[in-house]
Amino acid sequence: MMGAVAETIRRKLEAAFSPSALELVDDSDRHHGHAGHTGAGESHFNLRIESxxxxxxxxxxxxxxxxxxLAxxxxxxxxxxxxxxxAPGDA
Known part of the structure; x- marks a missing residue:
């Protein structure tokens, strides 16, 4: 289940790029103790998008x-x- 931030990111990317593939992973838990990590999640993401x-x-x-x-x-x-x-067909 995705949170509100992830849903917003997905919606904006779909609207902007009509991707043929989109994978968004909330990686916040791996950054515990790092700058920007608040403990609330949805602060660090990995994105794979093809368009x-x-x-x-x-x-x-x-x-x-x-x-x-995503500004x-x-x-x-x-x-x-x-x-x-x-892009589709990229190696």
Missing amino acids: QAFAGKTRVMRQRMVMHA EELAGPVHALSIHAS
Whole structure:
């Protein structure tokens, strides 16, 4: 079951990129004692997203596209987001 932050992230990514694959993992528990960890969860995430929107874009451009779509969450509850963004057919 996903929390409110994860649901918001998923909804925004689906609206922005119409992904063919999307995997979002709340990794907050692994960061106990680290900066940004509040104990409430939903502060650290791993994201794997595949979308045609990333075709022809560099890795940095893809990450910036995702960060732009999630600017509000990254300025607030999300302390860390690991992003793996690919286009269909990428190796």
